[in-house]
Amino acid sequence: MRILLIHQNYPGQFRQLIPLLLKDGHELRAICAHERPLPDDVPVQRYKGPDISGLANASIAAPGLDYWADGLARAPQVAQCAEQWRREGWTPDLILGHSGWGETLLLNQVWPQSPCVIWPELWVKPQHAGIELPPEGPGPTLQQLADHSARNYLTRAALASASAWVMPTRYQAESLPAEFRDMRLHVIHEGINCDVACPREDVEYHVRGIRVNRSVPTITFVNRNLECLRGFDVFMRALPTVLHKHKNVRILIVGDNGVGYAGHGFANDVPLKQRMLSELEGQLDLDRIHFLGRIPYPSLLALLQASWVHVYLTKPFILGWSLLEAMACGCALVGSEGMPVSEVLTHRHNALLVPAADSSALAASILDLLSNSSLRLQLGRQARQDSLAWDQSVMWPRFQSLFQELLNSQKSRSS
Template sequence: MHVLFIHDAFPAQFGRLALELTKRHGWRCSFLVETLSSCPTPTAEMLETLELHQIPPAADGPARDETPWPQVHGRFLEQSASVFDALRARPALRPDLVVAHGGRGAPSVFLRDVVDCPIVTYCEYYFAARRRDISYRVDLPPAEPAPFFPRCINAPTLLGLVDCDAGYSPTAWQKQSFPDRFHSKIEVHFDGVDSELYAPGAKIKAIDDVSIPPATKVVTFVSRGLESVRGFDLFMKVADRIARRRSNVLFIVVGGDETHYGWDKLHTGSPSFKQWVLDRGSYDLSRFLFLGRVVPERLADILRRTDLHIYLSTPFVTSWSLFNAMSSGAVVLASDVEPVRELIEPGVNGLVEPLFDVDRLTETALRVLDDPATHSPLGRAARRTIEERYSVDVCVPPLRDFFTRMSERSRVLS
C-alpha cells in the first residue's frame, strides 16, 4: 500500500501516522511538502524512514500564514497547480491513495488529472462566521475582517471536500464544525498521541540554568503561538493572581511570539500579542520562564514536571498540547468550551471553568496547588483517557482500516 500525503509542512498531522504505518504494516508513505515544520519538528527517524519530496512554494509572494485573507483562495489554486506540476514531473510517484489536508494544500482541484486513485481529505476545521474560534473573544476589540475571513479561508476547504472521495476529522466536534450536508462524507479518526514520549516519569530538577527546588510548584501554559484565541492574556491574569498569593510557584510558558489565528496585531499595534499583554500588566517576570518553542522531548520533560497545566482556548481545534499534557499525567485546568468537553469530563480526568472568569480560574488553580494529593487522581485518569481513546496504539489501526477500505472500494468501483 502506497499512501501519498500532501501538506504544505512536514510532519504536521501526518508525519507520526505515516511513520507508524511504515513500521507496523510495511506501507510506503511518501510526502509532497513545501517546508519542514518547527512545530512540531520532524524527528530523525521520520526523515530517515519516510519518503519526502520537497517542492518550491507555489509562487513568489507572502508565506501562507502571511497571505492577505482575500487572496487565500488564489494562493490555494496556485498551490494546487504547483502540486500538479510536481506529480507530473515524478511519474514513479503513483500512489494507491492520496491523503491531503483540506485547508493546507489539498490540491484535488487538479489532482485527478495526474493520479488515478482515491483522494481522502483531512477535514481539520471549518471556520464559523461568529461566536466561535477567532470571533469568540468579544472582550477584545473586533477586527474589521471578522465577517469575511471565514468565507475566504473556508473556500479551499470546501473545494477539497467536494472533490474528494471521503474525509476524516480528528474529533467529533471538529466534524460538526462542517456544514451538515457534508457530515455523511466525513468519518472521525483521531491522529494519535505519542503516549510513550508523553508519559509520567521522573521529574526534572532544572530547566536551562534555572533549578526547580522540590517545594516549588510548577504551572505550565503551552501554545504554538501566544495569542488571544488560545487565551494567553487570560492565562497571564490568572498567573499574576496566583503569584501574588503564593510565593512558591514558577510559571513555565512554551510557545512562539507569532499569531497564527485572528488579528491580534490589528487591535494591539504591538509586534506581538505576547508583548502587548506583558506591557499592559505589572507582572513579576522573575517568576516566569518564557521558553519559546521547544522540541517534543523537552516539552515532555516539562509536562512531566508540571503541578498544574492551564489550557484556555476559545472553541476551536483542540491543541495537541492538551492531549500531550493529559498523556503526561498532568492535572489540567481548561476553559469550559465544547471541544474541551469532548476530551475532559470535569472532576473525573480534569477541571474546567468559564473562559472569561479569571476569579474562578484562579481559585480552582490554587486549590489544586494547595492540595495535590486530592487532585492527583485527575492526572492519572487523564493518562488513562489518552491510553484508551487517543494513543497511537489505539488510533493507527482504525486509520489503517479506513485508508485500506477507501482504496479497495475505489478498485471495486473502477
C-alpha cells in the same frame, strides 16, 4: 500500498501517522513547500510557496482574494510534482492531504483513480477566529465574513474531489455543513503515544537555565503562539493572585510570539506577550515566570511530567495535541469550559473547568490544586486513564480500516 502525503508544512498532521505507515511496510512519498531539513526515510519533492504580496497593490481588491490566489497558485505546483512522479511510473494507491492550502485541487487530473483522503480540520466560523458574537461582542465584519467564506469555499473545492475526509474530534466534525457529514466523514484522531507521553516521578531537567523536578511547585502553559484565542491573556491576568498567594510556585510558559491561529495582526504592532507584561507591570514576580519560546519535544514532555498544574484554555477551535499529551503525562489540569475542551475534560472528574474568560476563577482553581495534593493526584490519575482512549493503539486500527476500505472500493470499481 503506495501512499502520497501532501502538506505544505510536512509532516504537519501526519507526524503521528508516518512511523506507523512505515512500520506497516507502506511506500511513502511526500510533497511540501518548506526548505527545512527532513529525515530521509520518505522521498520528498518541494515546491516554492507562492508570493502573493503584489495583491496588496492590485487595482482590484476583493475580500478573500489573497486566500484563493495562494491556493490556486499552489495547486498547479503540486500537480507538477505529481506529474513528474507519474511520468517515472509511480502512482499512489492512496493520497492523504490537508485541505487548507489548495494543494490537492488538481491531483485528480494527474491520478484520477487514486482515492484522496482530506484533513479539513475545521469549517471556519466567526468564533473560530476569536470573534465574540452578539450580545457578548460586535460580531464579524463583512471583511471577516468574506475571508471565512473564502477559506470554506477552498475547503469545499477540496472535498468535492476527495473520497473521504478525517476530522480528529466530534466538535470539529460537527462544524461541517450537513452535506459533508455523511459516510465520507470519519472522526479519527491522529493519536498520541501514551508510552512516550507518560507520568514520570523521577523527572529532572534543565531548560533555558531553569532546573525543574517534581519537588518544585510548577504551573505550565503551552501554546504554539501566545494569543487570545488560546487564552494567554486570561492566564496572565490570573498570575498576580497566584504568585502573591503562593510564594514558591514557578510559571513555565511555552510558545512563540507569532500572530497565532486567529490570524489577527498585533495591536499597534506589539505582540500579546509584551502587551500583557505592560498591562501587569509591577504586579508580577518576573523571577518566577519563565518564557521558554519553542522547546524540543522531549523537553516539552519533561515539563509536563514535572508540572503540578497544567492550564489549557481556548475559545472554540481545534483541540491541541498538547492537552492530550498533558493528560497522558498525568497532569492535574485546569481547562476552559465549552468545546472543544469539554469533549475530553469533565469538571471534577479529570480536571477543573472554569469559564474561558474568567481570570479570577482560573486563579482560584490553580490555587486549589496547588494546595490540595490529593485532588491533584486524583485528577492526574484520571486524566492519564482517560488519555488512553486517544492512544495510537486505539486510533491506528481505525485508520488501517479506512485505508483498506478505500483501496478495496477502488479495486471494485476498476474490475
